[in-house]
Amino acid sequence: MxxxxxxxxxxxxxxxxxxxxxxxxxxxxxxxxxxxxxxxxxxxxxxxxxxxxxxxxxxxxxxxxxxxxxxxxxxxxxxVRSGAICGPVRNGYSEPQMLGVDRWLGIVAAYRVSAGACIVVSCGTAITLDLVAQDGKHLGGFIAPGLNLMLDSLTSRTRQIKLDGVIPELGLSPAVATSGAVYSACGAMLTGLIDNGMKQLHRLDQNTGFQMIFTGGDAARLLSFYPQALVVPDLVLDGLACVLDYPQRLE
Structure with a gap:
């Protein structure tokens, strides 16, 4: 065990x-x-x-x-640390060890699941988005503040913005109350990041087909915008199994 x-x-x-x-x-x-x-x-x-x-x-x-x-x-x-290659997956960083190991393992596991081009979105303390080509090459990615960091920055750095205690479903429409305006802005920022990732993958890989894979604590909040996405809660741990090459459940 x-x-x-x-x-x-x-x-x-x-x-x-x-x-x-x-x-x-x-x-x-x-x-x-x-x-x-x-x-x-x-x-x-x-x-x-x-x-x-x-x-x-x-x-x-x-x-x-x-x-x-x-x-x-x-x-x-x-x-486990980030490596240059794992099976067909190739690290896109010129210094492979500088890619966050959680991102590396997520990329490896996501490519195993998708068996092709994919966008890997990890929705945790930070939002990370990585692009993987059809042949397994990591094409780079993006790092941004996660939802709670966005909210904390507004409430801690402003005097008048007060938010409701429970985060509602994120939206994109203009709001007529302060909390709603903040949550809609967060939704717009997050979907803007992901939509740009989709555009960049099309440009870099010239491939029209790809799988979207979400992981992390806030992944479910984005599913209303991307119902085609596959949520894999233990993506990083699944990547551990791939990298260490012991029996795994991603087959």
Missing amino acids: ILEIDMGNTRLKWRILNQRLVLAQGAMGIEAPLDLLLDRIESYRTALSSVTVVSVVGDLLEQKLADWSIEYLKLQPVF
């Missing part, structure tokens, strides 16, 4: 994989005590053979996780 861990900016996602079967999975705050994770995986602990990790949080939290894994699981975790 394998314990897979995705250390993101705000959340730590995990799952236990046995061959192609996900036995357990969950999420917690990235700063939460790792004892919480230990409690949730206790029944599988002695059966674990490896711990694989994708991380964007830096050395301090990575070392904390490594120490925890060695002490409590008796396993040295493997931290």
Whole structure:
């Protein structure tokens, strides 16, 4: 059994994989005590053979996780980094290691799902959008503030903008109330980014067919604009399976 861990900016996602079967999975705050994770995986602990990790949080939290894994699981975790190539997928960066590893794994997994050209949209703390050509070449991407960062920047940097407590469904139409105006603007900005990505993929790959793949906590908020998109919640963890070449469930 394998314990897979995705250390993101705000959340730590995990799952236990046995061959192609996900036995357990969950999420917690990235700063939460790792004892919480230990409690949730206790029944599988002695059966674990490896711990694989994708991380964007830096050395301090990575070392904390490594120490925890060695002490409590008796396993040295493997931290996956971005590479130049994985099967047919080729990293578009001139310095491949500089591409965020979460983006790299998402690209690898998305190409495995689509078996062709695709747009990969990760809707988390940041919004990232990556373009992949029909032959698997990464054509580059975009990074922008995520929805909550957009909202936080307005409420923290202005004096008069106050928002409702619950984020409604995003729209595009002009609004006659402050909250609605903000949420519609966010919708317009996000769809503008994605529409530009679609335009650029057509230009760069000269291919009319591609799959849109969404992942991340806010992915569902964009589905009303792009109902053709496929939502893959564990895209980064699926990419771990591809890169490490152990039995996976993307076939």
